[in-house]
Amino acid sequence: xxxxxxxxxxxxxxxRLDIDxxxxxxxxxxxxxxxxMVDRMQLVDTQGVPPLAHPLEAIQRLxxxxxxxxxxxxxxxxxxxxxxxxxxxxxRVIE
Amino acid sequence: MYDxxxxxxxxxxxxxxxxxxxxxxxxxxxxxxxxxxxxxxITVTEELALDQARAxxxxxxxxxxxxxxxxxxxxKDLFCTEGVKxxxxxxxxxxxxxxxxxxxTARFKDAGAVMLxxxxxxxxxxxxxxxxxxxxxxxxxxxxxxxxxxxSGGSAAAVAARLAAGATGTDTGGSxxxxxxxxxxxxxxxxxxxVSRWGMVAYASSLDQAGPMTRSAEDAxxxxxTMAGFDPRxxxxxxxxxxxxxxxxxxxxxxxxxxxxKEYIAAGLDADVEKQIDRSITExxxxxxxxxxxxxxxxxxCIPAYYVIAPAEASSNLSRFDGVRFGHRCEDPQDxxxxxxxxxxxxFGEEVKRRIIVGTxxxxxxxxDAYYRKAQQIRRLIRDDFLDAFKECDVIMGPNAPxxxxxxxxxxxxxxxxYLSDIYTLSVNLAGLPGLSVxxxxxxxxxxxxxxxxxxxxxxxxxxxGHRLQQVTDWHLQSPAxx
Numbered sequence: 001x002x003x004x005x006x007x008x009x010x011x012x013x014x015x016r017l018d019i020d021x022x023x024x025x026x027x028x029x030x031x032x033x034x035x036x037m038v039d040r041m042q043l044v045d046t047q048g049v050p051p052l053a054h055p056l057e058a059i060q061r062l063x064x065x066x067x068x069x070x071x072x073x074x075x076x077x078x079x080x081x082x083x084x085x086x087x088x089x090x091x092r093v094i095e
Numbered sequence: 096m097y098d099x100x101x102x103x104x105x106x107x108x109x110x111x112x113x114x115x116x117x118x119x120x121x122x123x124x125x126x127x128x129x130x131x132x133x134x135x136x137i138t139v140t141e142e143l144a145l146d147q148a149r150a151x152x153x154x155x156x157x158x159x160x161x162x163x164x165x166x167x168x169x170x171k172d173l174f175c176t177e178g179v180k181x182x183x184x185x186x187x188x189x190x191x192x193x194x195x196x197x198x199x200t201a202r203f204k205d206a207g208a209v210m211l212x213x214x215x216x217x218x219x220x221x222x223x224x225x226x227x228x229x230x231x232x233x234x235x236x237x238x239x240x241x242x243x244x245x246x247s248g249g250s251a252a253a254v255a256a257r258l259a260a261g262a263t264g265t266d267t268g269g270s271x272x273x274x275x276x277x278x279x280x281x282x283x284x285x286x287x288x289x290v291s292r293w294g295m296v297a298y299a300s301s302l303d304q305a306g307p308m309t310r311s312a313e314d315a316x317x318x319x320x321t322m323a324g325f326d327p328r329x330x331x332x333x334x335x336x337x338x339x340x341x342x343x344x345x346x347x348x349x350x351x352x353x354x355x356x357k358e359y360i361a362a363g364l365d366a367d368v369e370k371q372i373d374r375s376i377t378e379x380x381x382x383x384x385x386x387x388x389x390x391x392x393x394x395x396x397c398i399p400a401y402y403v404i405a406p407a408e409a410s411s412n413l414s415r416f417d418g419v420r421f422g423h424r425c426e427d428p429q430d431x432x433x434x435x436x437x438x439x440x441x442x443f444g445e446e447v448k449r450r451i452i453v454g455t456x457x458x459x460x461x462x463x464d465a466y467y468r469k470a471q472q473i474r475r476l477i478r479d480d481f482l483d484a485f486k487e488c489d490v491i492m493g494p495n496a497p498x499x500x501x502x503x504x505x506x507x508x509x510x511x512x513x514y515l516s517d518i519y520t521l522s523v524n525l526a527g528l529p530g531l532s533v534x535x536x537x538x539x540x541x542x543x544x545x546x547x548x549x550x551x552x553x554x555x556x557x558x559x560x561g562h563r564l565q566q567v568t569d570w571h572l573q574s575p576a577x578x
Contacts (some may be wrong), residue, residue, distance in 0.1 A: 015410060015455040016417070016435040017448055027452075033511050034453055036400040041469050044476070048192065051471030054301060054331070055287050055478055055527020056551060062329055075194045081424035088419050091430050 003032055098123045098574065101314040104260055105162045108155060115155070115165030118260075119148035119209050122167045126211065126258050129577050132239065135252040137172045137230050139212035147209040154207050159491040162317050162341075164207030169259035171250050173220060174200045174211035174305075179210075182216040183296045184228040184246075187378045187422045187442030197294025198326045199263060199305050206321045211259050215249030218444045219413065220267055220298040223516055225274070226507045227446045234503070235278060236575040238541055240427060241500040244274030250308045251278035256577060261309040261318055265295060267302045268401055269495065269520025272532040275497035276544025277309055279534040281571060282308045283315045286551050287527035288333035290319075291326030294357050299408035301329070302524040303402075311571050312533060312561030316340035319554060335375045335552055343555045344562040349383035349562070354488030358394040359519065365498040367538035372494050375535035375564065379492075382563055389484040389491065395478045396520035400477065402499050402514055403457050403470035405523070410445075410454030416442060449510060478526040481548075491548040494519050495532050499541035511562060523548055531557040534570040542570075 005028040012019050019027055073086055082089035096104055096118055100556060107113050123141055130136055144167065151165035152248060170176065173183045175193035182188045196204070203210070217227040225233040225248025233248040235241035236256035243252040247264030251274035254262050264271040266284035275282025283306045290305045307318035319340050326332040353376065361371065380386060418424040418438025425441055428434035443451070457466035484491060496516055506512040523530040532544035545564075549557045565571050 007456075011452055011456045011459065012448075013436075014459065015451045016414075016432075016439050017443070017451060018436040019448075021254040027449075030293065030449060030510060031452055032450070034402065034514075035456075036513065037511050038403055038453075038466070041396065041399045041403070041473055042465070044393075044396065044469075046469060046472035046476070049472040049475055051468050052475035052478055053471060055474075056333065056523070058288065058331065058333065058450070063327070072194070077420075078194055079191055079421045081339075081421075089341060090419055091428050091434055093431055 003028065003035055097125060100310045101166050101260050101317050101318050104166060105317070106438050108165050109160070115148040115151040115209060116145060118165065119144050119167045122211055125342040128196055128328065129256055130258055131356045132234065133236055133252050133256055134231055134233050135215055135249040135256065135258055136169065136212045137182055137184070137249070140179055140210055143179070144209050144211050145266060151207045151209060152313050152470060157410050158496060161206050161348045163203060163321050165209060166260050167211050168203060168435060169211050169250060169253045169262040170200055171216055171262070171264050172215065172264060173296040174263060176200050176210065176213065176294070179213065179505045181213065181296070182229070184216040184230060185442065185444065186229045187416050189229065189423065191422055197292065198328065199295070199322055199511070202321050209497040212471045214253055214262060217246035217248065218447050219296065219409070220246040220265060220270055221409070221446050221450055223248065223269070223273060223509060223513055224501065227444055231443060232482055232503055235541070236577060237279060238500070241541055242277065243470055244277035244500060246270040247308060248274045251280055251282070254278070254280045254308050254310065255575060257574060261263070261307060261314055263305060265303055265305045266524065267298050268405060268524050270392035271285045271306050271308060271516050272495045272520050272530050272544070272546055275532040276499035277542060279542030279570065279573065280308060280310060281312050281315050281534070282306065282532045283319065283320065283554065283557065284523065284530045285554050288331050288550070289335070289529070289554065290322045291329040291332050293326055293328040297412040299405040300412060302405060311342055311565055312531070312558045313341065316344060317560045338554050338555050339556070340558055343559050344476060346559045347383065348379065348560065348563050351379070351490070352387050352488040353379060353384050354389035354484050354491040355395060355445070356391045356484070356491060356493060357388050358391050359493040363497045364494060365538060368543050370499060371536035371538060371543040372545055378564055378567060382567070385429065387488050389478045389487055391484060391522070393473065393480050394522055395518070396473050397477055397525055398514060398518060400470040400473040400495055400525060401517070401521040402453070403466050404474065406450040407467050410451045413447070413451055429498070446510065446522030475523045477522050481526045485550050490557065493546050495544045499538040519546060527551065529554050529557055531561050533561040533564060535568070536570060
């Protein structure tokens with residue numbers, strides 16, 4: 001499946017990545033090469049093969065819904081770029 | 096003593112022939128002398144290491160020591176280490192001081208091991224050459240024109256250059272086995288779920304697995320004894336009993352059936368690498384093993400399947416780096432979208448961005464069935480090929496990589512060529528199997544490793560098989576001549 005530069009830009013935006021206009025052609029070419037390599041998969045007949053998400057087919061372990069961790073807010077916010085009164089600061093979202 | 100194995104160092108510490116402080120200092124001195132050139136460490140924790148060494152010596156004096164007590168290790172810089180920078184080889188985490196400790200490093204701490212520092216790696220573990228690091232490439236100690244392999248290239252180079260007694264690594268698509276092979280050391284990727292992923296910065300969660308990188312298979316067994324085991328904090332950690340991996344190292348190999356996949360001798364396998372692999376298999380025949388041809392018909396599909404599944408999972412995992420809670424934040428964001436876009440675009444390197452874009456595309460509406468679902472179906476075919484092959488053999492042997500280490504800069508501008516070099520390692524991760532690399536010779540004056548693949552939870556057998564070879568060969572004892 002070929003991909004064009006407008007689609008690369010759109011996908012990058014979905015992933016919250018900004019691609020410089022000067023780099024978009026080269027990025028599109030590289031992504032197209034990767035997708036061309038990956039497209040070999042389409043030649044394989046996988047009709048009726050169930051997808052494998054976990055190599056040992058283990059299922060997600062569940063635990064009781066009870067408090068297991070203590071409050072570590074200050075410690076965990078120690079590496080945040082901007083914090084005030086226990087809240088993460090970001091640019092104004094609602095005017 | 097820096098040239099001794101962990102097993103030998105541990106015995107010398109027990110006999111009181113040296114202290115952990117002396118041993119630790121000898122590695123710190125070597126790091127200062129040689130690592131400016133090799134670049135295997137991102138952070139050296141000198142003071143912490145000496146404090147831990149003193150504590151280990153006291154603990155030994157009080158009679159409360161284990162095999163790892165006082166042994167100086169290096170940890171790949173994606174294990175969170177409380178109070179110590181954990182960069183993952185990325186500008187994104189250049190300012191990140193981990194507020195908690197990963198399970199793997201906590202287990203080594205509890206065992207009294209010493210942490211010398213954090214090792215260099217491909218950014219977010221994405222790479223096969225260690226050239227994708229924000230902190231610059233690592234050089235192969237055997238030949239400084241060569242890559243050390245990746246993504247655990249710093250750990251492999253540090254152990255090869257005797258800048259650590261052993262190291263931790265992680266392996267999502269070959270990132271322990273391939274650098275171990277290229278640097279002439281021993282590296283084990285355990286069964287998926289054998290070692291806790293808690294506190295490891297996630298790349299592809301259904302594939303990531305931590306393991307030991309050491310001089311010898313015996314050392315890998317000693318380290319795995321500390322690393323392996325169930326962890327309730329990792330939802331994919333498996334509740335499976337952990338043996339003492341050192342007790343079966345000397346078991347007989349009489350009657351062992353080695354499977355040689357006919358697909359592995361494909362075009363592109365370097366003739367000198369093939370020669371070393373063949374010679375090591377001859378050694379196993381001398382030790383009583385039998386050889387049988389097996390088939391892994393879908394082996395070649397591991398590359399497309401992996402390069403959909405891993406980027407897809409990465410695109411999801413790496414969405415947490417948003418410039419809000421930790422990591423790099425851009426200057427003066429105009430609004431929230433600007434904050435996300437610029438923080439992520441400045442913080443991530445080229446290969447990471449590339450994989451996020453491929454992964455986002457593969458998961459996006461309208462493409463999911465053609466890419467992600469298709470790759471997961473092929474993943475089953477690949478896994479089932481191994482299960483079928485293991486009906487006819489006990490282990491599978493082959494190379495780790497088509498060639499010995501290539502030159503720095505040789506293919507770094509061609510991502511697809513780089514991906515194709517992962518042909519021998521990816522399928523093991525897709526199938527969740529354990530794989531061991533042991534050094535078996537040189538090609539073009541660069542080390543070659545033999546890959547030994549086992550059934551799920553067969554780590555003890557793999558280490559036994561590696562150890563027996565190391566009793567009759569000395570490739571694992573050879574060290575590069577550093578200037």
